Amino acid sequence: xxxxxxxxxSQIESLAKSLGLKYHPVELEVVxxxxxxxxAIYGLPVRMPHWSFGVRYIYQxxxxxxxxxxxxxxxxxxxxxxxxxxxxxSVAENVLxxxxxxxxxxxxxxxxxxxxxxAQVGERIVEQAAAHARQxxxxxxxxxxxxxxxxxxxxxxxxxxxDVNRPLHRERYPEVLPEKAPPPEGDEFVxxxxxxxxxxxxxxxxxxxxxxxxxxxxxxxxxWFIAHxxxxxxxxxxxxxxxxxxESFYFYPVFACQIMNEGWASYWHARLLREADxxxxxxxxxxxxxxxxxxxxxxSGDHVALTTNPYHLGFxxxxxxxxxxxxxxxxxxxSEDDDxxxxxxxxxxxxxxxxxxxxxxxxxxxxxxxxDHDISALHDALLAPKYGFGAPTITVSRMHVDGRLxxxxxxxxxxxxxxxxRSRRVLEYIARVWRRPVTVVTVNSDNSPMExxxxxxxxxxxx
Amino acid sequence: MSDHVSGGSxxxxxxxxxxxxxxxxxxxxxxxxxxxxxEAVRRHLPQIVAGADVxxxxxxxxxxxxxxxxxxxxxxxxxNEQQGVGQGPAKPGDRIGxxxxxxxxxxxxxxxxxxxxxxxxxxxxxxxxxxxxxxMQLPNLEAKQxxxxxxxxxxxxxxxxxxxxxxxxxxxxxxxxxxRGVQSAAGVQPPPFTDDDLRFRQLARRExxxxxxxxxxxxxxxxxxxxxxxxxxxxxxxxxxxxxxRQYRHLDLVFVAHTSEAxxxxxxxxxxxxxxxxxxASSGLRKVREIIDARFSPSxxxxxxxxxxxxxxxxSDQPQAQAxxxxxxxxxxxxxxxxxxxxxxxxxxxxxxxxFLHLADQRDNVGAYRxxxxxxxxxxxxxxxxSDA
Numbered sequence: 001x002x003x004x005x006x007x008x009x010s011q012i013e014s015l016a017k018s019l020g021l022k023y024h025p026v027e028l029e030v031v032x033x034x035x036x037x038x039x040a041i042y043g044l045p046v047r048m049p050h051w052s053f054g055v056r057y058i059y060q061x062x063x064x065x066x067x068x069x070x071x072x073x074x075x076x077x078x079x080x081x082x083x084x085x086x087x088x089x090s091v092a093e094n095v096l097x098x099x100x101x102x103x104x105x106x107x108x109x110x111x112x113x114x115x116x117x118x119a120q121v122g123e124r125i126v127e128q129a130a131a132h133a134r135q136x137x138x139x140x141x142x143x144x145x146x147x148x149x150x151x152x153x154x155x156x157x158x159x160x161x162x163d164v165n166r167p168l169h170r171e172r173y174p175e176v177l178p179e180k181a182p183p184p185e186g187d188e189f190v191x192x193x194x195x196x197x198x199x200x201x202x203x204x205x206x207x208x209x210x211x212x213x214x215x216x217x218x219x220x221x222x223x224w225f226i227a228h229x230x231x232x233x234x235x236x237x238x239x240x241x242x243x244x245x246x247e248s249f250y251f252y253p254v255f256a257c258q259i260m261n262e263g264w265a266s267y268w269h270a271r272l273l274r275e276a277d278x279x280x281x282x283x284x285x286x287x288x289x290x291x292x293x294x295x296x297x298x299x300s301g302d303h304v305a306l307t308t309n310p311y312h313l314g315f316x317x318x319x320x321x322x323x324x325x326x327x328x329x330x331x332x333x334x335s336e337d338d339d340x341x342x343x344x345x346x347x348x349x350x351x352x353x354x355x356x357x358x359x360x361x362x363x364x365x366x367x368x369x370x371x372d373h374d375i376s377a378l379h380d381a382l383l384a385p386k387y388g389f390g391a392p393t394i395t396v397s398r399m400h401v402d403g404r405l406x407x408x409x410x411x412x413x414x415x416x417x418x419x420x421x422r423s424r425r426v427l428e429y430i431a432r433v434w435r436r437p438v439t440v441v442t443v444n445s446d447n448s449p450m451e452x453x454x455x456x457x458x459x460x461x462x463x
Numbered sequence: 464m465s466d467h468v469s470g471g472s473x474x475x476x477x478x479x480x481x482x483x484x485x486x487x488x489x490x491x492x493x494x495x496x497x498x499x500x501x502e503a504v505r506r507h508l509p510q511i512v513a514g515a516d517v518x519x520x521x522x523x524x525x526x527x528x529x530x531x532x533x534x535x536x537x538x539x540x541x542x543n544e545q546q547g548v549g550q551g552p553a554k555p556g557d558r559i560g561x562x563x564x565x566x567x568x569x570x571x572x573x574x575x576x577x578x579x580x581x582x583x584x585x586x587x588x589x590x591x592x593x594x595x596x597x598x599m600q601l602p603n604l605e606a607k608q609x610x611x612x613x614x615x616x617x618x619x620x621x622x623x624x625x626x627x628x629x630x631x632x633x634x635x636x637x638x639x640x641x642x643r644g645v646q647s648a649a650g651v652q653p654p655p656f657t658d659d660d661l662r663f664r665q666l667a668r669r670e671x672x673x674x675x676x677x678x679x680x681x682x683x684x685x686x687x688x689x690x691x692x693x694x695x696x697x698x699x700x701x702x703x704x705x706x707x708x709r710q711y712r713h714l715d716l717v718f719v720a721h722t723s724e725a726x727x728x729x730x731x732x733x734x735x736x737x738x739x740x741x742x743x744a745s746s747g748l749r750k751v752r753e754i755i756d757a758r759f760s761p762s763x764x765x766x767x768x769x770x771x772x773x774x775x776x777x778x779s780d781q782p783q784a785q786a787x788x789x790x791x792x793x794x795x796x797x798x799x800x801x802x803x804x805x806x807x808x809x810x811x812x813x814x815x816x817x818x819f820l821h822l823a824d825q826r827d828n829v830g831a832y833r834x835x836x837x838x839x840x841x842x843x844x845x846x847x848x849x850s851d852a
Binding site for chain 2: 049153156357423
């Protein structure tokens with residue numbers, strides 16, 4: 001019976017606590033595999049409906065059928081945390097998974113990114129997302145599927161375009177420019193200036209205060225900006241944008257700490273298992289087999305893989321850190337870093353060689369060439385897909401008086417311009433909720449400037 | 464300490480169905496995706512179906528290959544260079560062949576980027592026509608009352624005698640039950656059936672408005688009608704026929720092609736016929752007349768004539784063409800002329816077009832429309848069907 005593993009839970013927990021894991025209570029639930037698939041696709045057990053999830057669902061089903069992926073568990077941080085375990089897990093697998101879950105729970109209760117995110121988003125994301133789904137369901141009933149879908153098309157397309165360095169709940173920009181503070185009294189220049197005579201008195205600013213431009217600085221949080229400054233957005237549309245944005249704030253730490261977090265959980269399931277002398281031997285052997293499947297490198301023997309396994313990578317780095325600097329130091333890193341710092345500081349040349357990591361480069365669809373073992377270039381290549389939530393760097397540069405919206409793509413940072421066709425489609429999504437022309441400035445393949453504009457009245461049918 | 468993980472809560476027995484068993488959100492959103500694909504396809508149906516070889520009968524469905532929709536996001540343009548991190552025993556300078564798109568590779572954010580899965584949607588032509596009529600808000604044609612009538616046998620009442628094939632079993636059983644009810648109340652053991660129980664359907668001859676129609680498709684196949692012009696004509700004919708099919712139970716099709724002479728063809732040859740030489744419209748119209756006289760009496764049939772041509776008639780033929788046309792008007796429910804021209808504009812200005820236009824001013828059952836591409840075909844169908852209402 002799959003329930004057998006539950007008898008081991010309390011012992012695993014005591015062991016975890018004696019080894020210093022600190023976490024909020026976790027609720028474990030065994031669910032059918034089909035539901036696991038859905039959690040993986042939606043990112044949350046209950047989430048708003050959108051056709052794009054349906055597309056991912058089919059891809060996942062196809063992959064699943066081809067045996068490419070198997071999900072043992074999904075954990076949602078919170079207080080209490082929630083963990084879903086696949087029904088098809090064997091008893092031994094569930095013992096391992098429980099230990100793994102405790103590792104995740106420890107991570108999310110202590111890591112700074114998770115703590116900040118939960119302080120703002122709240123500690124019950126599963127329920128909150130379900131509430132968003134209900135809210136959107138009601139909007140569909142009231143305004144019709146088409147209209148709600150139009151808003152979700154835009155909001156979900158911009159899912160990654162948030163600014164996690166600013167708070168979730170932000171005030172609108174100040175309407176007027178802040179007055180320039182007068183220079184301090186003892187300033188050298190002020191004294192010399194005053195000495196010039198009475199007719200050079202400091203001019204006093206009069207008249208109305210200058211209106212601040214919108215936005216006053218390049219704005220990265222496109223979801224927030226559109227929700228608050230769209231000229232004709234209806235309140236329920238704004239609410240959908242803010243619901244999507246809130247979920248993005250929740251997703252960010254999961255994304256930005258993936259290697260650390262999976263590595264940490266894998267380290268702990270391995271260690272807890274090793275030290276759990278109360279487990280029957282056969283269960284231990286099965287669980288260890290499962291462990292080595294999870295954290296195995298993508299290639300073994302003479303084979304070469306063009307990917308890395310974050311479980312394997314994170315696990316190996318944590319093992320090395322704990323071996324060299326001890327557990328207390330590792331916990332400090334776990335609580336303070338994200339993947340960027342973790343990889344840069346702790347994936348050493350020595351470890352990279354040991355793990356047989358290499359960097360490759362080559363023409364698209366052509367022969368790839370393995371590059372020199374340069375550790376900082378390797379760091380860059382590993383981290384490149386993680387910057388900016390994995391999306392191009394796009395900011396709002398200006399909202400014109402007539403409501404036109406201007407976005408700018410930072411092609412220098414990203415290394416090349418935007419895909420023009422896709423960008424135009426995204427602008428179409430945006431224009432339908434912004435209801436004024438929307439422009440993005442980027443570059444062509446030859447680095448010459450390119451502007452794409454979409455005007456709402458030219459939009460025909462929605463596709 | 465064990466209460467921190469609430470292992471006891473949640474579904475306790477494996478047979479317990481959670482709420483998540485009730486429906487699949489993934490499937491729901493997938494269905495919505497498919498609906499959107501269908502909507503998108505519907506918008507392009509006239510073009511899609513133009514290519515299908517489905518004029519009379521034959522295939523009743525059209526298969527359309529579609530791709531999955533992509534939910535677009537801002538993305539960098541494809542680089543002509545790729546780089547990444549791999550793992551395994553590789554030395555600097557080693558060369559590796561093309562990467563395979565294995566699962567791990569695709570699983571990244573929004574793994575639906577590569578819209579490479581193709582599948583086929585099948586549409587029933589009847590459905591397509593319904594959608595199109597709905598979308599274009601085309602009127603349903605009314606069967607012409609008053610002129611074409613047909614006698615038909617209809618069921619009318621029952622009789623105790625009749626041919627065995629017209630025995631109404633249900634009715635007869637009812638009679639039997641009634642009789643047995645009465646008899647057993649009187650204390651008699653009733654037989655299951657007697658001859659008196661039997662009821663036979665009666666037929667009577669009644670006159671009904673004709674539901675038969677014939678569509679005469681007249682196509683100019685002179686040298687000036689190229690492949691493109693014919694494709695346009697074919698598309699138009701197809702939809703005109705579909706529209707009429709909605710109304711008539713029996714629809715006969717007649718295919719006539721003409722240059723300076725005219726011939727009747729079977730459908731499969733009709734669109735492959737190429738002629739040389741010039742256009743003499745009267746020859747085609749006269750051939751139509753001949754066929755009507757020989758096979759389709761106007762008192763029996765609703766007659767529709769659609770004529771597609773570039774309209775470049777020999778000037779010397781104009782009077783004859785006009786005469787042939789006027790000769791047809793009274794016997795036809797509708798006479799439509801489709802001018803297939805290289806230039807845009809909806810008002811015909813060719814020789815034949817002018818003849819039709821002139822008549823259309825006086826008669827409701829004549830129309831002419833000009834198209835320059837298959838995207839205009841729908842406007843033409845709308846024009847004809849709206850004016851014929």
